[in-house]
Amino acid sequence: MSDAVWIDGEVVEASEARVPVFDHGLLYGDGVFEGIRVHGGRVFRLDDHLERLRASAAGIGLEPGHDRAALRDVVLRTVRASGYDDAYVRLLVTRGDGPLGVDPTRCTHPRVICIVARLEIFDPERRRRGLDLITSSVRRDPAGAVDPRLKTLNYLGSVLAKREAVLAGADDALLLNPSGAVAEASVGNVFAFVDGRLCTPPATDGALGGITRDTLIEAAGALGIPVREASLGRVDLLRAQEAFMSGTGAGVVGIRSLDGVQISLERPVCEKLGRAYAERVACEGVPVR
Numbered sequence: 161m162s163d164a165v166w167i168d169g170e171v172v173e174a175s176e177a178r179v180p181v182f183d184h185g186l187l188y189g190d191g192v193f194e195g196i197r198v199h200g201g202r203v204f205r206l207d208d209h210l211e212r213l214r215a216s217a218a219g220i221g222l223e224p225g226h227d228r229a230a231l232r233d234v235v236l237r238t239v240r241a242s243g244y245d246d247a248y249v250r251l252l253v254t255r256g257d258g259p260l261g262v263d264p265t266r267c268t269h270p271r272v273i274c275i276v277a278r279l280e281i282f283d284p285e286r287r288r289r290g291l292d293l294i295t296s297s298v299r300r301d302p303a304g305a306v307d308p309r310l311k312t313l314n315y316l317g318s319v320l321a322k323r324e325a326v327l328a329g330a331d332d333a334l335l336l337n338p339s340g341a342v343a344e345a346s347v348g349n350v351f352a353f354v355d356g357r358l359c360t361p362p363a364t365d366g367a368l369g370g371i372t373r374d375t376l377i378e379a380a381g382a383l384g385i386p387v388r389e390a391s392l393g394r395v396d397l398l399r400a401q402e403a404f405m406s407g408t409g410a411g412v413v414g415i416r417s418l419d420g421v422q423i424s425l426e427r428p429v430c431e432k433l434g435r436a437y438a439e440r441v442a443c444e445g446v447p448v449r
């Protein structure tokens with residue numbers, strides 16, 4: 161078992177995988193990606209990830225050059241090559257190689273890359289105690305810039321927010337949108353249980369339409385927990401009974417504090433939904449073999 165990478169039509173050892181320096185994904189962040197999980201030999205919500213990839217690509221005028229069936233095959237073949245039953249899959253489509261200069265129309269062959277590796281964003285101890293977040297000075301872009309609903313290779317906002325958090329001794333960052341409403345965390349959606357209701361910001365507030373978020377909204381409905389999309393201010397998180405974040409990489413993880421102010425130490429709603437999520441990923445998904 162080892163990390164595996166699909167690039168330019170073949171699976172190679174992770175240490176052998178190379179991207180040419182003229183790839184516009186590297187030069188300009190010109191491309192899109194997905195983070196996908198394999199649990200117990202099943203790829204969770206693969207078609208939903210492929211649909212979001214298609215939508216992100218369409219949003220930047222990128223034609224991946226592979227249809228959905230071909231991309232599905234790339235993911236499954238790379239996971240099989242890794243030998244992992246539990247893994248993180250990073251599927252990217254870059255604009256491909258082209259001359260220097262931002263003009264994407266001069267890149268004629270998009271590049272598909274699929275990385276299968278292990279990923280642990282937060283260690284078990286942090287997950288158990290809950291995360292300490294700071295409010296980042298970096299704002300999520302407005303839809304009129306690079307729309308945050310597109311999962312593009314432009315992650316500098318998240319990178320800088322995370323850097324700020326880590327340098328401040330926190331675990332992660334909360335990003336607000338230009339109007340000051342809560343958008344999301346660096347690589348996860350945010351939920352708050354306020355006034356007996358679970359709320360998560362709408363994608364139009366600057367959040368990615370998270371697949372984990374979507375799964376949790378469904379789970380909350382099935383468990384009879386009132387849930388709705390609603391704009392949240394930072395103050396709503398501070399007065400919430402509990403808060404947590406969700407993402408394919410991060411999973412479902414409680415938020416203990418924001419900017420040094422404790423939110424809650426007990427998180428029964430988060431735990432219930434975390435269990436429901438774990439049960440669902442354990443039995444659902446596209447079998448790798």
Ligand SMILES: Cc1ncc(COP(=O)(O)O)c(C=O)c1O
Nearest residue numbers: 347348349368370371372407408
């Ligand atoms: C910026 C951002 N928001 C939210 C999420 C959560 O989305 P998903 O649950 O589909 O992984 C991610 C991805 O992990 C992300 O990168």
